[in-house]
């Protein structure tokens with residue numbers, strides 16, 4: 001069986017995108033979450049609009065989509081990556097790296113100078129991927145002597161310059 005491949009979703013893929021995105025939101029936030037409920041109610045034209053406004057890369061395993069990352073032009077110079085997610089059964093195989101790498105390559109082709117993202121500070125697997133791809137922490141990292149940070153999950157911002 002061949003390895004999963006990264007594919008860029010187009011507007012015509014909106015049904016598969018909607019199902020995948022809702023799977024990811026359910027898995028990470030749960031069905032009671034406000035964002036899940038909001039997107040569950042999206043119409044076809046809202047899903048299509050999302051695919052026009054933001055670039056989405058998915059991981060294709062045979063006939064199944066099993067991973068997703070969104071990339072959004074934030075400013076003329078900056079691309080923002082969001083919602084990296086893999087189905088639990090395909091985690092731990094380095095596939096998250098392939099998705100982020102495809103999104104960074106796309107940002108390069110768009111002439112962006114910086115790629116930025118946010119990640120929970122305790123998410124070691126995601127941070128491992130970003131670090132390996134050249135991202136550095138630029139905001140949100142607590143000082144080492146700040147004992148209060150240990151218990152509270154916090155988001156950090158990482159970024160990488162291109163070119």
Ligand SMILES: CC(C)(COP(=O)(O)OP(=O)(O)OC[C@H]1O[C@@H](n2cnc3c(N)ncnc32)[C@H](O)[C@@H]1OP(=O)(O)O)[C@@H](O)C(=O)NCCC(=O)NCCS
Nearest residue numbers: 084085086091092093094095096097119124125126128129
């Ligand atoms: C985060 C996620 C995308 C990681 O994808 P993955 O392909 O399964 O990642 P891997 O398990 O292959 O690990 C990636 C790297 O982190 C390292 N890593 C994994 N778990 C680790 C841990 N607990 N401590 C330290 N390093 C760890 C791996 O060794 C690997 O490093 P390498 O590339 O140098 O070998 C996936 O776990 C996921 O979808 N999680 C739920 C959603 C999520 O957290 N998204 C991130 C939002 S920013």
